[in-house]
Amino acid sequence: MSVLPPPEEKARYVERMFARIASGYDRVNRVMTFGLDQGWRRHVVELVAPPIGGRSLDVGTGTGDFLPELASWTRHGLAVGVDFTLPMMQAGQPKLADLGPHAAFVGGDALHLPFPDQSFDAITTGFVMRNVVDIRQAFAEMYRVARPGGIMACLEVARPRNPMVRMGHRLYFEGVVPWIGQILGGDRRAYTYLPQSARAFPGPEQLAELMREVGWQFVSYRLHSLGAVAIHVGARV
Numbered sequence: 675m676s677v678l679p680p681p682e683e684k685a686r687y688v689e690r691m692f693a694r695i696a697s698g699y700d701r702v703n704r705v706m707t708f709g710l711d712q713g714w715r716r717h718v719v720e721l722v723a724p725p726i727g728g729r730s731l732d733v734g735t736g737t738g739d740f741l742p743e744l745a746s747w748t749r750h751g752l753a754v755g756v757d758f759t760l761p762m763m764q765a766g767q768p769k770l771a772d773l774g775p776h777a778a779f780v781g782g783d784a785l786h787l788p789f790p791d792q793s794f795d796a797i798t799t800g801f802v803m804r805n806v807v808d809i810r811q812a813f814a815e816m817y818r819v820a821r822p823g824g825i826m827a828c829l830e831v832a833r834p835r836n837p838m839v840r841m842g843h844r845l846y847f848e849g850v851v852p853w854i855g856q857i858l859g860g861d862r863r864a865y866t867y868l869p870q871s872a873r874a875f876p877g878p879e880q881l882a883e884l885m886r887e888v889g890w891q892f893v894s895y896r897l898h899s900l901g902a903v904a905i906h907v908g909a910r911v
């Protein structure tokens with residue numbers, strides 16, 4: 675049975691869903707990815723290489739898992755996480771405790787980022803594009819707020835290409851993950867949405883094309899962890 679909402683209800687549906695699962699979100703992520711998720715995020719931050727003293731942005735930041743890593747690169751600069759689900763950022767508040775004035779959460783919509791043009795040197799986004807109503811608009815907004823020379827990297831789930839791996843991945847993602855979500859996160863529906871939204875998501879080549887269409891240049895991507903995730907990178911020249 676599909677749990678995917680119609681496009682006109684998607685934003686509210688997504689916000690409510692993440693508000694429900696906010697308190698257990700990190701725990702479920704670590705278990706469901708066998709602890710690989712933080713390594714993927716670290717790699718994304720390495721790719722965008724935020725400059726010391728610069729400004730970095732994480733779009734759809736959730737509980738802020740990218741922010742300590744971004745802040746460790748920008749140091750006395752600023753790492754900002756933006757999201758429209760306030761309970762996710764509240765759950766992540768302790769991660770910002772040691773970062774003082776060098777990291778902050780901001781409430782806002784990825785489709786209308788609350789920042790002036792050309793504000794950020796480096797932009798990350800992880801597991802967000804599946805959840806937005808308009809992926810092209812989200813990439814266009816990130817492009818708008820990127821400074822010339824800025825780099826953006828997008829981490830998302832993908833479907834493995836090897837048929838055997840793909841079958842095993844599907845069994846795990848669609849059969850096991852909803853139960854992990856139920857047991858550790860108390861919400862089977864949200865973790866049924868996850869594999870279903872992944873199935874409906876454009877493939878890596880299409881995603882790269884969307885980035886190019888809104889202006890990102892030198893766009894490339896690599897698949898990681900047997901093709902279960904894709905990391906796309908682009909630059910604003």
Ligand SMILES: C[S@@+](CC[C@H](N)C(=O)[O-])C[C@H]1O[C@@H](n2cnc3c(N)ncnc32)[C@H](O)[C@@H]1O
Nearest residue numbers: 692734735736757758759762783784800801805
């Ligand atoms: C799967 S979580 C990812 C959180 C975090 N980036 C991570 O790596 O764990 C998706 C996040 O995107 C946020 N989100 C989805 N659509 C959004 C939008 N249009 N504007 C702002 N945030 C959005 C959700 O509120 C949620 O916190």
